[in-house]
Amino acid sequence: MSEPQLAVHGRPARPAARSAGGRGPITVIKLGGSALVDNELKAAIARDVVRARDEGLRPLVVHGGGPQISAELARRGLANEFRAGLRVTTPGAMDVVRMVLVGQVQRELVGLINRDGPLAVGISGEDADTITAVRHRPEAGGEPVDIGRVGEIVKVDTALLEALLGQGFIPVVSPVARSAEDGLVHNVNADTAAAAIAAGLGARDLLMVTDVKGLYADWPHDDEIVSRLTAAELEALLPRLTSGMLPKAEGCLRALRGGVRSARIVDGRVPHAVLTGALTDEPLGTTVVSDGCSSRPREDRPPAGSAGEV
Numbered sequence: 095m096s097e098p099q100l101a102v103h104g105r106p107a108r109p110a111a112r113s114a115g116g117r118g119p120i121t122v123i124k125l126g127g128s129a130l131v132d133n134e135l136k137a138a139i140a141r142d143v144v145r146a147r148d149e150g151l152r153p154l155v156v157h158g159g160g161p162q163i164s165a166e167l168a169r170r171g172l173a174n175e176f177r178a179g180l181r182v183t184t185p186g187a188m189d190v191v192r193m194v195l196v197g198q199v200q201r202e203l204v205g206l207i208n209r210d211g212p213l214a215v216g217i218s219g220e221d222a223d224t225i226t227a228v229r230h231r232p233e234a235g236g237e238p239v240d241i242g243r244v245g246e247i248v249k250v251d252t253a254l255l256e257a258l259l260g261q262g263f264i265p266v267v268s269p270v271a272r273s274a275e276d277g278l279v280h281n282v283n284a285d286t287a288a289a290a291i292a293a294g295l296g297a298r299d300l301l302m303v304t305d306v307k308g309l310y311a312d313w314p315h316d317d318e319i320v321s322r323l324t325a326a327e328l329e330a331l332l333p334r335l336t337s338g339m340l341p342k343a344e345g346c347l348r349a350l351r352g353g354v355r356s357a358r359i360v361d362g363r364v365p366h367a368v369l370t371g372a373l374t375d376e377p378l379g380t381t382v383v384s385d386g387c388s389s390r391p392r393e394d395r396p397p398a399g400s401a402g403e404v
């Protein structure tokens with residue numbers, strides 16, 4: 095006797111949904127908190143992630159949540175301060191960061207993706223030590239600057255992610271990591287986490303979804319974005335970049351130097367930016383391509399399930 099087809103919330107279940115996944119190129123899709131502010135937009139982006147998978151990719155989502163964290167900190171009367179695009183994170187702020195990222199933004203994305211089938215699995219970088227960090231200690235004028243519980247990634251263990259991708263699931267990863275130094279959870283910039291995961295997994299492409307058309311070389315004075323540049327050209331631009339674009343550009347470079355083929359910054363407000371950006375080479379946003387200076391050629395990438403020092 096065949097199993098009955100149950101309807102979930104009025105839609106037919108997709109019993110064969112997961113079996114279709116597991117083999118295509120990996121695309122890491124970083125969803126910025128700035129692109130996750132409108133309910134319709136969020137649902138449309140989640141549908142695009144599933145469609146990218148239906149088209150044969152293995153998408154993996156890393157999400158941000160900067161504006162959502164800032165709103166919650168403000169609601170609680172706590173300070174919002176950034177240095178070079180990174181949040182100054184006190185122990186009290188860290189509790190809020192983790193609660194908002196893992197408990198709210200990640201849960202909502204998992205729910206939205208799973209409207210189209212039982213595909214999304216939310217994890218925090220802490221789970222199975224997927225992301226390990228040490229305390230980030232930036233310097234200004236030769237002096238160390240204390241920005242609190244901000245993590246610098248030292249290792250990505252891809253075992254759990256590989257297992258999920260291999261089974262056709264869509265991992266949804268929150269950028270929170272345990273520290274190798276003191277075991278405490280640390281706040282990791284989502285662009286940095288996405289880049290390290292893309293390099294660690296040997297992803298083909300990295301897509302950064304945000305709320306601007308792309309990268310402006312002279313922000314906020316330029317009218318046009320840079321549509322295509324090499325990693326070396328982006329590196330030369332770094333000293334001019336500020337705020338949210340600095341970790342994004344550094345993340346693109348990190349991914350490309352780690353062997354990822356292309357890194358794109360696209361506008362999540364453009365209809366189907368995720369699908370077009372993930373599946374096609376059509377001009378869209380800013381595309382950064384390798385200049386052949388990858389520190390890790392594709393064939394030298396770690397085998398599935400290994401822990402890569404980064």
Ligand SMILES: Nc1ncnc2c1ncn2[C@@H]1O[C@H](COP(=O)(O)OP(=O)(O)O)[C@@H](O)[C@H]1O
Nearest residue numbers: 126127128304305306308309310313337338339
């Ligand atoms: N050179 C630049 N080009 C484009 N955007 C820039 C640039 N410099 C700063 N920005 C700012 O960076 C923002 C995107 O970064 P961020 O707010 O961290 O987004 P996300 O939440 O997507 O990570 C843009 O909305 C824009 O205000």
Ligand SMILES: CC(=O)N[C@@H](CCC(=O)OP(=O)(O)O)C(=O)O
Nearest residue numbers: 126127158159160180181283284
């Ligand atoms: C250290 C640090 O700055 N962490 C970020 C983590 C979230 C994030 O990166 O979100 P977006 O992608 O939306 O910017 C923060 O606390 O805002």
